[in-house]
Amino acid sequence: MIHQVSVKLLPADAAAPAAITAAAAAALSIPAKSITGYNLLKRSIDARSRQAYFILTIQVFVNEPFHKNDRNTLLYKELPANAPAVLIAGAGPAGLFAALRLLEAGIKPIIIERGKDVRARRRDLAALNKTGIVNPDSNYCFGEGGAGTYSDGKLYTRSNKRGDINRILNIFIQFGADEKIGIDAHPHIGTNKLPHIITAMREQIIHCGGEVHFDQRINHIDIQDGQMKGVKTASGAYFTGQHLILATGHSARDIFIMLDQQHILLEAKPFALGVRVEHPQELIDSAQYHCALRGEYLPPASYSLVEQVDGRGVFSFCMCPGGIIAPASTDPGELVVNGWSPSKRNNPFANSGMVVSIEASDFQPFADKGNLAAMYYQREVEIAAYNAGGGKFVAPAQRMTDFVNGKVSASLPACSYVPGLNSVNLREVLPATVHTRLAGAFKAFGKKMKGYYTSDAVLVATESRTSSPVRIPRENDTLEHPQVKGLYPCGEGAGYAGGIVSAAMDGERVAAIIAAKLVS
Structure with missing residues (x-):
């Protein structure tokens, strides 16, 4: 039989498989030798008393062959030449996860990012720290991966009603994150590990036929008769598209100013x-x-x-x-x-x-x-x-x-x-x-x-950048801006997320809405 139990162990014992097996046997009132193996499902720390303990939730196999739990692996197929395309402004978690979700649906994501790739960003961060020079388009907030890439990579969220948290964590694991983020109560990747994961996501998007454009700061949204038509960038480039996921982050003040100047409805938040x-x-x-x-x-x-x-x-x-x-x-x-x-x-x-x-x-x-x-x-x-x-x-x-x-x-x-x-x-x-x-x-x-x-x-x-001071409104059912068809405010910058995981879930949610419209 397979059982699920929770055990309370001292820190040293929680790191010892034999001690975990013994604790599971005691919890089930069975001999330890009858346990053929276990999978660790969740791990947290209880430090409320004078002694800190680990609380482990484990799946225990009793008198039957043990097998390790396999995580779901998503398959991203190469896009056909005639795949419909969707523009995504911003390569933070909302934008990246929206792009991956679009790939699943056979839709081509075109990411437009004002900053640089994760490797090039490092030089600008070094200049900011050592010489006091800030690049307005490449810093701790802007660039591939968004604000979270070089700001810790904490994955804890209470937003369990906004989407499937485990799905988001599994995707991070698929692209190189340590499997422990799937079991820890407060998962954390680390600033030193996230750039490699973000790079792997970008390479997957490009391999399947998507596009990622760096150093392209949007300075105008082309709207005709209330319908998205495309975006212009400061470099003079024009990207055509009737669907734009606006996932520019909580610090993109120039985007808020641009929207305000174009008389696109915003709200102070x-x-x-x-x-x-x-x-x-x-x-x-x-x-x-x-x-x-x-x-x-x-x-x-x-x-x-x-x-x-x-x-x-x-x-x-x-x-x-x-x-x-x-x-x-x-x-x-x-x-x-x-x-x-x-x-x-x-x-x-x-x-x-x-x-x-x-x-x-x-x-x-x-x-x-x-x-x-x-x-x-x-x-x-x-x-x-x-x-x-x-x-x-x-x-x-x-x-x-x-x-x-x-x-x-x-x-x-x-x-x-x-x-x-x-x-x-x-x-x-x-x-x-x-x-x-x-x-x-x-x-x-x-x-x-x-x-x-x-x-x-x-x-x-x-x-001061705890969350966006502006909300970009959207309809509850279509997730579109109430004034502009095809404009989808998304993530932290639009006021609908607060952290990496909730932003990723919001990106997936918006992408799924668009996919249902384009593929139906």
């Missing part, structure tokens, strides 16, 4: 804004695992914190154990920070966004900007952060306790942020609605998590 908080990883490990040393079997600890302060949510965002803070700016004179981790998460620091919900009342001073009011509010804070840093993407920073007490830090702790830090009073950088709530939340978090509120933690401004 609430988002969240704050800082990156960095602690020594050992401190987070000690607090979460209740021990002096983590040991070799437990991964670097993470955390998730939320608090209501003066009627607003303050919450951790994109937590990166063993990670690095990076400059995620897309334009000169504007400072944005984000975090990422390599696959091993073996850096000495832990960082997380700590942000405050931004509401319509906050961006009311920019009401003259119409539906782009939230975007301009966001931009003003980023400009203030850049100026406070002193240029070249040096970031304004402050020790956590000094921030709460309104005191400029006499010195700053070691930090992973390569361009450097400048000690300032962040209350002069962040809006009052943000800094007052952050101060209250940090003290509250210190009571929830031992050691969190400390002078050893540094705050780095500003974490």
Whole structure:
């Protein structure tokens, strides 16, 4: 017979097949020798008590031949010469997964990406980190793979109603991701591994007859009588197509401005804004695992914190154990920070966004900007952060306790942020609605998590690209823009996703809708 059981094991035992087999036998009240093998289905950590445990969900084979679970492998066939084509703006997760889904349906995807391929992007990221020069079309946000490629590759999502999460994870595995992402409760690929996976996806798309065009920033959408006809790019190229999946990401402000100038309906959207908080990883490990040393079997600890302060949510965002803070700016004179981790998460620091919900009342001073009011509010804070840093993407920073007490830090702790830090009073950088709530939340978090509120933690401004400040509306059934036939807003930039997996699922969903129309 085949049984499914959950077992609770110490970290060392969870890494030992014999111990797992013994625990499964005990859970089933059978002799261990009757178990012919098992498949690990899910793995999570329970650190609520004084001792951390792994919770394993396993499929156990009892007195019958064992066989390893096979993952579904999708077959992508070469397209016929007369295959219908669909334009895709953006090669992030929404765009790439939309393209792969179109291939399955026998439709030719034509991806138009403003940035460079993943390998070429690295040179621009190096220039940004070391010399303070940002390429507006190739940076941590723009380029092949999108913002997630060099911003950690976390695959955790709560959006299980938006699509098949396991399908998305299996596709990542098919293109080279470690199979452990299919079992871990908080799957993570790592910035060092994602570029190879993204490259494999692109090669598959091209091999089957799709197209991928880099260095092509769209600057006009050709619409005639309310119908998509094609797009023009800054290089002068024109791509013909009656179907456009617009998956340009949450930072493509020029796209929002272009749509607004073309009188295509947009909506201002609430988002969240704050800082990156960095602690020594050992401190987070000690607090979460209740021990002096983590040991070799437990991964670097993470955390998730939320608090209501003066009627607003303050919450951790994109937590990166063993990670690095990076400059995620897309334009000169504007400072944005984000975090990422390599696959091993073996850096000495832990960082997380700590942000405050931004509401319509906050961006009311920019009401003259119409539906782009939230975007301009966001931009003003980023400009203030850049100026406070002193240029070249040096970031304004402050020790956590000094921030709460309104005191400029006499010195700053070691930090992973390569361009450097400048000690300032962040209350002069962040809006009052943000800094007052952050101060209250940090003290509250210190009571929830031992050691969190400390002078050893540094705050780095500003974490402002948590989600898009603009929503591009679409119909619930057709997923088309209500004004433009054939225009499909998609992913984070359109306001319908929040992370790699949810963006990928939204890309698949839009592609499936288009396929049903074209193939029927």
